[in-house]
Each structure stands twice: as structure tokens, then as C-alpha cells.
Amino acid sequence: MEEVQKKQAISLSEVKEILGKVDPEDMDQIQRWTYDYVSKFATIESKDAKDMKKQLIKECELTEDEAVEIVNIRPTSLAELRSFTFGWKKLILAETLEKMLNIIKGHS
Numbered sequence: 001m002e003e004v005q006k007k008q009a010i011s012l013s014e015v016k017e018i019l020g021k022v023d024p025e026d027m028d029q030i031q032r033w034t035y036d037y038v039s040k041f042a043t044i045e046s047k048d049a050k051d052m053k054k055q056l057i058k059e060c061e062l063t064e065d066e067a068v069e070i071v072n073i074r075p076t077s078l079a080e081l082r083s084f085t086f087g088w089k090k091l092i093l094a095e096t097l098e099k100m101l102n103i104i105k106g107h108s
Contacts, residue, residue, distance in 0.1 A: 009068040012038045012041055013038075013043075013045060013046040013049035016039060016042040044108070048107045051107065052067075052071050052104065053067045056070055056071070060099055060103070061096075066085075069084060070104065076101075078094075081101060085097070
């Protein structure tokens with residue numbers, strides 16, 4: 001078993017990119033299931049997902065985990081966005097939520 005070198009939250013699109021470089025014959029069963037899942041649910045390119053994540057972290061002061069959650073789900077309305085951020089147990093201003101929606105729309 002390989003040693004963990006770095007622990008980092010990544011989006012579904014980034015997982016798809018990483019597993020897409022591996023020959024399916026060399027994947028174990030969990031990797032194949034994961035690749036099948038991300039192939040169905042990753043709806044944007046990896047580069048756009050990375051850019052969106054960086055922008056959300058920088059401009060909206062989100063943690064990497066929070067930014068990845070938003071990138072994976074890409075809410076389309078303020079109400080939908082609030083339902084996700086409510087679980088983070090921190091106050092997010094309406095202006096920040098609007099900024100988050102604009103970033104999401106800019107990468108969709």
C-alpha cells in the first residue's frame with residue numbers, strides 16, 4: 001500500500017481527471033466504481049473546477065472543503081446556496097452569497 005503524501009480536498013472533476021489517466025485494467029474495484037461515479041456526476045472540466053475552487057477560497061474566504069462542496073454541487077439559487085452554507089455553522093453575508101453565485105455562474 002502506498003504512503004499518503006498529501007491530504008487535500010478535490011472536486012469530482014479533479015478525481016475524474018486523475019483516474020482518467022489510469023488504465024482501467026490497473027484499477028481496483030473501488031477505483032473503478034469511483035471513476036464510474038465521477039464520470040456520471042462531474043459536469044464541468046477539471047480546470048474550471050480548480051479555478052472556481054481557488055476563486056471561492058480567495059474572494060469568499062471559504063475553506064478548501066467548503067469550496068469543494070460548492071464546486072461539486074454548484075447551487076443555482078440563493079435559497080439553494082443558503083441550504084448548503086447553513087450546515088457550516090458560520091455566518092455568511094448576503095453579499096458573499098451573491099459573490100459565490102456569480103463565481104458559480106461564471107464557470108458554468
